[in-house]
Amino acid sequence: MSRLSLKNGAPKEISDEDQCPVCKSSRYLNRNMRFLVNPECYHKMCESCVDRLFSSGPRVCPVAGCNRTLRRQRFRPQTFEDIQIEREVDVRKRVAKVFNRREDEFDSLLDYNNYLNEVEDLTFNLIHKIDVDATEKKLKAYEEANKAAIRENEVLASQETQSLQAQEAAEKEHARLRREAALREAEEERRERAEGRLDVINQLARGEGNADEIARQGRRTLLKKSTARRVGTGDEMDTSDSAGTGLQFKGLRRRARPEPEKPFEPFGEVTVEHEYFVLKGHYAWDFLDTARTSQTYRAGGYDISEYCSRALTDAFAGLAVFVGEEQTAT
Numbered sequence: 001m002s003r004l005s006l007k008n009g010a011p012k013e014i015s016d017e018d019q020c021p022v023c024k025s026s027r028y029l030n031r032n033m034r035f036l037v038n039p040e041c042y043h044k045m046c047e048s049c050v051d052r053l054f055s056s057g058p059r060v061c062p063v064a065g066c067n068r069t070l071r072r073q074r075f076r077p078q079t080f081e082d083i084q085i086e087r088e089v090d091v092r093k094r095v096a097k098v099f100n101r102r103e104d105e106f107d108s109l110l111d112y113n114n115y116l117n118e119v120e121d122l123t124f125n126l127i128h129k130i131d132v133d134a135t136e137k138k139l140k141a142y143e144e145a146n147k148a149a150i151r152e153n154e155v156l157a158s159q160e161t162q163s164l165q166a167q168e169a170a171e172k173e174h175a176r177l178r179r180e181a182a183l184r185e186a187e188e189e190r191r192e193r194a195e196g197r198l199d200v201i202n203q204l205a206r207g208e209g210n211a212d213e214i215a216r217q218g219r220r221t222l223l224k225k226s227t228a229r230r231v232g233t234g235d236e237m238d239t240s241d242s243a244g245t246g247l248q249f250k251g252l253r254r255r256a257r258p259e260p261e262k263p264f265e266p267f268g269e270v271t272v273e274h275e276y277f278v279l280k281g282h283y284a285w286d287f288l289d290t291a292r293t294s295q296t297y298r299a300g301g302y303d304i305s306e307y308c309s310r311a312l313t314d315a316f317a318g319l320a321v322f323v324g325e326e327q328t329a330t
């Protein structure tokens with residue numbers, strides 16, 4: 001069915017997907033050509049063929065070998081390139097509309113999974129045209145028997161979709177308000193900055209006082225204003241969570257401000273005190289004198305008093321520790 005054509009000097013193959021099987025015209029000749037399919041047989045044809053053939057009432061599909069009767073109002077645009085997928089999606093939609101049970105209607109997850117398995121078996125049969133009559137009969141029987149439940153779940157599902165949409169809209173609105181507030185704040189800050197600068201220039205022009213002092217004063221005023229505004233908006237943010245915007249989010253946790261961190265305590269608040277010795281400023285030892293002055297030792301931050309303190313702590317560490325007590329304690 002495909003043929004070669006010349007486009008921009010290079011040969012380009014026109015595939016079956018771009019050609020109407022009824023009138024043989026292709027996208028190459030008609031750029032705006034649209035294909036329609038009828039869920040009765042899924043034979044695709046172009047829009048003008050559908051108009052021409054079916055405007056005077058239902059008739060048999062023009063594709064050779066297909067004897068199904070088609071109606072014009074059932075034709076719709078093709079969503080998927082692959083007609084098989086188009087058909088599968090339709091079948092799945094139809095089955096899911098009837099079998100719309102929800103997980104909370106079952107006693108256990110296993111029961112729900114078994115139900116889903118059975119539904120998938122039915123869907124598979126319809127898609128692959130296995131036992132179509134029997135499967136259709138089952139589908140019809142189930143639909144008849146469970147009319148009320150199906151309707152109920154339909155309503156529930158549509159309510160869920162609506163509330164989800166409402167929530168999304170509310171979130172969008174909230175984000176928009178926040179964005180606007182930020183823009184307003186930036187604009188105000190810019191304006192104040194310009195005003196402050198003008199003020200400083202005016203004062204300088206009048207020649208009153210020291211120029212450096214005036215500039216410093218101007219900067220300080222500006223800083224004070226911007227800090228005050230930041231504190232102010234911080235408070236606003238807190239109230240906007242609950243009532244400021246008129247939005248209520250259910251189950252939303254209140255955000256707690258983190259505690260300011262304490263300074264790092266390497267010994268876990270245990271004070272290390274010298275109980276058994278007093279550290280002296282000078283110990284008569286040649287090595288210490290050398291180390292105190294030598295750049296080789298001091299360059300790395302070596303501290304003689306730190307060294308002495310540690311040596312003495314080690315020396316007295318065993319005092320007041322009794323081996324017997326330690327052993328019974330552990």
Ligand SMILES: [Zn+2]
Nearest residue numbers: 020023046049
């Ligand atoms: Zn056509």
Ligand SMILES: [Zn+2]
Nearest residue numbers: 041043061066
């Ligand atoms: Zn057909």
